Amino acid sequence: MHTPAHPGADDFDFEFGTYAIHHRRLNRRLSGCEDWTTFEGRCTTRPILGGLGNLEDNTLDLPDGRYRAVALRSFDPASGLWAIWWLDGRAPHALDVPVKGRFDGPIGLFFADDVLDGRDIKVRFTWDRRNLDEPRWEQAFSADGGTTWETNWVMRFTRVADAT
Template sequence: MPTPGSADIGPSAANDFDFFIGNWRVQHRRLKQRLLACQEWEAFEGSSAAQKVLGGQGNLDDNLLCMAEGAYRAVTLRSFDAASGLWSIWWLDGRHPGRLDVPVVGGFSDASGERIGLFYADDTLNGQAIRVRFLWTPRSELGQPRWEQAFSVDGGLSWESNWVMDFSRLDAAPGLEPCL
């Protein structure tokens, strides 16, 4: 069952993330401070390598984030629940290996003729209750998917987008591109 505020989620399938399987160069843009009316963005590069797991009912991507203060690794785990038709997505930051983020839950639907994925969770940031939204836009015609993260402090009435990742496919052998 979709989470509150996610009525726009349609039925999904285990192959929803097939567009993302492979190797990617990533262009990141992230707000320097979240939920503080900050307008200053930082840009950095990275790479990602995604593969199917769980017999095709999930996928995993290994990420290298090349930030100015130093590179770090992270993992995204996604699993599909065929009974509910929903995906769960977890983030594990290599800088905090004992802490798995609260999963966002949702799926894909066709909105305005374009297939998009919407995923939601309730979490906290600095002790404040927030709503989290992930937006996946496969942009299949371009072959350049986009992921966006946004937070809400009013239950989803308004959102602050705080992280955008634009992906470009790498033809190289499996593995992550080193930080330059």
């Protein structure tokens, strides 16, 4: 294992390579919905910016059709914070508001202020890398300033052999 030049810059190195993803997504957010849709996907992640960032290329196989998306992550050595942006191929000119945060041990928490259906919300991403071959990601929204959270998307990653 290497020692990064900037502590925290290697936080997402566990995700380099290819994963099959099992998605579980709430059908409607912050509306009292209890119905979930499950679907499969795949991603490949590689380093960029000389190791101070990475790009996660995703294929999502929703029941109504496949789409592509990317997660773009960059690390700021001065603050020790990561920023994560999401770009959905169905809206190719709309980059989501970045969530920012860091890992504390195997759990990473990342937050942003955003708007959903005209209402101010808080967004939280939680990365769990306790099992490096099967990491987990969750997205949750809060409409009350972070007092309560509704998890609306869960992704379970399973490492697969990279194509050679």
